Amino acid sequence: MAALRVVATTGSGRTLLNAAKCTHTHKAQMSFASLPKGKKVALTTLGVLTTGGIGLALALQQSVKASDLELHPPNYPWSHNGMVSSLDHASIRRGYQVYKQVCSACHSMEYLAFRNLVGVSHTEAEVKAIAEEIEVVDGPDDSGEMFTRPGKLSDYFPKPYPNPEAARVANNGALPPDLSYIVNARHGGEDYVFSLLTGYCDPPAGVSVREGLYYNPYFPGQAIGMAPPIYNEVLEYEDGTPATMSQVAKDVCTFLRWAAEPEHDQRKRMGLKLLMGSAILIPLVYYMKRHRWSVLKSRKIAYRPPK
Amino acid sequence: MALAKSVYNLLFRRTSTFAITIMCGAIVFERVFDQAGDTLFEQINRGKLWKHIKHNYEEAEEE
Numbered sequence: 001m002a003a004l005r006v007v008a009t010t011g012s013g014r015t016l017l018n019a020a021k022c023t024h025t026h027k028a029q030m031s032f033a034s035l036p037k038g039k040k041v042a043l044t045t046l047g048v049l050t051t052g053g054i055g056l057a058l059a060l061q062q063s064v065k066a067s068d069l070e071l072h073p074p075n076y077p078w079s080h081n082g083m084v085s086s087l088d089h090a091s092i093r094r095g096y097q098v099y100k101q102v103c104s105a106c107h108s109m110e111y112l113a114f115r116n117l118v119g120v121s122h123t124e125a126e127v128k129a130i131a132e133e134i135e136v137v138d139g140p141d142d143s144g145e146m147f148t149r150p151g152k153l154s155d156y157f158p159k160p161y162p163n164p165e166a167a168r169v170a171n172n173g174a175l176p177p178d179l180s181y182i183v184n185a186r187h188g189g190e191d192y193v194f195s196l197l198t199g200y201c202d203p204p205a206g207v208s209v210r211e212g213l214y215y216n217p218y219f220p221g222q223a224i225g226m227a228p229p230i231y232n233e234v235l236e237y238e239d240g241t242p243a244t245m246s247q248v249a250k251d252v253c254t255f256l257r258w259a260a261e262p263e264h265d266q267r268k269r270m271g272l273k274l275l276m277g278s279a280i281l282i283p284l285v286y287y288m289k290r291h292r293w294s295v296l297k298s299r300k301i302a303y304r305p306p307k
Numbered sequence: 308m309a310l311a312k313s314v315y316n317l318l319f320r321r322t323s324t325f326a327i328t329i330m331c332g333a334i335v336f337e338r339v340f341d342q343a344g345d346t347l348f349e350q351i352n353r354g355k356l357w358k359h360i361k362h363n364y365e366e367a368e369e370e
Contacts, residue, residue, distance in 0.1 A: 079355065086352040090360050120357055123364050239363075265356070272351075273344040 071217040073188045073195035080257065084272045086265040087258050093121035094237055095255025098248050101235045103179060106171060106226070108159040111180035112259055115153040120258065127153060134158050172212040174225025183253070184260040190253040192218065197249040200228040 032040070080087045096117065099109070114131040118124045131151035136158075139146035151158075160176075161167035168175050183189045195218040203215035203222075213223040230248045237243050258264060318328045349356060 084348065084351055086348070086355050088355045089357045090355070093360075123361065126364060269345070269348045272348050273341070276340070276344055276347075 070220050070222065071195075071199075073191040073218055076191050076194060078190060078254070078257075080254070080264065084268050084275075086268060088254060089121055090239070091251045091254040092258045094239065094241060094251040095253070095258075096121055097238065098230070098235065098252040099179070099255055102229055102248075103252065104157070104160060106160055106167070106176040107179045108161070108176075109157045109180045109259060110159060110178055111156070113154060113156045114151065116262065118153070120262075121255075124153075131155060172225055176226065179256060179259070181260045183256045190257050193256060194249050194253045196224075197230055197252070198245055 032043070035043070079085060079091075099107075114127050117127050117130075122130070131153055134151040134155070135148045136151045136155050137146055138149050141147055161170060164175055177185075183193055186192045188195070196216060199218045200214060200216050203209050207215070207222070209215045209223045213225055214227060215222060216224045230245055230252075232245050233243050234245075234248055235243055241247060261267075317324070319325050349358065353359065
């Protein structure tokens with residue numbers, strides 16, 4: 001090691017090299033290349049075995065998942081799939097109509113208030129009119145009585161059943177889950193919900209489904225307590241879009257995605273700005289790195305073995 | 308180079324004008340960058356945002 005000298009200029013290097021002449025040197029035993037052949041083979045084998053073992057373990061771990069019985073949903077090309085693609089707000093609006101006219105008969109969305117719709121899918125005046133349609137128990141008033149009043153913007157969506165027990169009794173013992181965060185609460189998100197809604201079919205030969213349950217290959221266990229909720233023309237859209245089954249399912253899924261992730265559009269807007277900022281910063285930082293390193297990179301390193 | 312020199316003499320030479328230049332520059336850059344980002348986002352998502360469809364619902368009420 002003593003023989004190795006870093007030399008910045010030949011002038012001062014000359015003296016250093018001369019000084020090194022009298023020092024004792026020995027062979028450095030540090031690199032792979034300098035190992036004896038037997039050790040090289042042993043190390044290489046060890047490396048290959050370790051890598052192969054990890055790969056095999058990962059592959060086995062993957063194949064365990066393949067033993068699931070349920071059908072996994074395909075990836076649908078949602079218009080909000082892209083890195084900077086926003087939700088389709090016309091679709092959210094139709095989806096709210098589907099929820100209100102179909103799903104809300106059984107499913108609550110207790111974390112959504114009417115005010116959340118303002119500026120997303122409806123105007124303030126429209127939402128006020130929608131909210132006024134429901135009756136809300138409020139109170140107590142001056143005499144200690146509860147009273148009902150028309151809903152207002154700050155009220156949360158009404159629930160179809162007063163409590164989970166009542167919901168179970170009305171649905172053959174199955175509890176319709178709250179839909180506020182359902183696409184985040186299920187694997188596959190909106191792909192799963194879309195497949196579930198459109199995936200009802202006759203059970204295959206030999207499979208019998210209990211009374212009050214329905215066969216759905218996408219539902220874990222294949223027998224679901226929800227009757228097929230949508231079909232062609234289940235409702236009539238106010239904007240005139242043909243209400244085919246897949247259109248209805250797509251709109252309600254877009255609405256549910258928005259409900260579970262109201263910050264979705266803002267998040268992607270900020271992501272886009274982050275990318276724009278990085279496009280300016282990364283070249284600058286790269287240039288700075290090259291600049292700082294130019295001194296080190298243009299140094300001359302000389303090795304003169306002692307005679 | 309003449310431009311760089313006059314910019315330096317006019318703005319960057321003295322600490323007081325330098326600080327003011329940086330602050331004003333930050334504000335201007337922020338606004339331009341933000342608006343450019345918003346415009347780009349709205350261009351990419353043309354027709355999907357509430358901004359692009361709300362006229363369908365607002366005009367009907369004001370009539």
